[in-house]
Amino acid sequence: MPEKMSFSRIKAFWDCPTNYYILYIAGIKTPPTFPLINGSATHKCIQEMLSSPDPLNCSLTSGLKNAILKEAKGTDIKLDTENIYKCSTNAVKALYQRVPGLKIKEVENKFESFLSDGNNGWINKIKITGIIDCVVKGRDRGKGNPVYIMIDWKTTGNVSKAIVRYGMKMYRAQLALYKYFWSLESGIPVSEIKTSFGLIGLDRTMRWRDVRCSIDFLEGIMREVNRSLSIMPISDLPYYNKEFIKCNYCFSRSICMESKR
DSSP: OOSEEEHHHHHHHHHOHHHHIIIIISOOOOOOOHHHHHHHHHHHHHHHHHTSSOGGGOOOOHHHHHHHHGGGTTSSOOOOHHHHHHHHHHHHHHHHHHSTTOEEEEEEEEEEEEEEOTTTOOEEEEEEEEEEEEEEEEEOTTTOOEEEEEEEEEEESOHHHHHHHTTSHHHHHHHHHHHHHHHHHHOOOGGGEEEEEEEEETTSOEEEEEEOOOHHHHHHHHHHHHHHHHHOOOOSOOOOOOOHHHHTTOTTHHHHHHHTO
């Protein structure tokens, strides 16, 4: 068992222990896909924009274009830098329109922390790691009170379907944990941090998926993660996932199917 564990790795175990075994125990590498590389490139473009002195007026410079193309280096995947730039521009504009008096607090904040429960006192020996895409501070549209909003960017081919998907428990769990860790780091109470997915369509559409993460939900997820960490060091190929529809979208599908013949 490693000393550090990303939430992506934990989520892979929740999705399908077979896929988790293939990726992290057997160490079989799956080839990069266009959605994965395009998503990474869009994240990079938004990161560069929000880190600039004037995020709302970033042009597609050669430096920004090179930063985008670097995400596909070593692969045969061709990226449309113009479309990625326009999708990212729309996302940044939507963010500023959504939050009055917006100030950027964090961009691509990497964290690692032990998962602890203040009530029961247990502390897992494994550090949870992750990257918080963006945290902004602004004013609440209703009463004008200060508000912190944590954003996780997601690229998708179908924004309408993604709105439903990113309301599911496993995705809410990601933002709940990230909010918890950023609260520890920043000193901002969990109750004062709002969370949202920024859904970016390949057709340049942009929608928000607000996620409510109550304290009870957060504590439940923490207990579930802690339980999962205790059983994840599996050494044999575990049970076969019967959810064939989900399997169609799995990067390890061909390897998994072959192993069961």
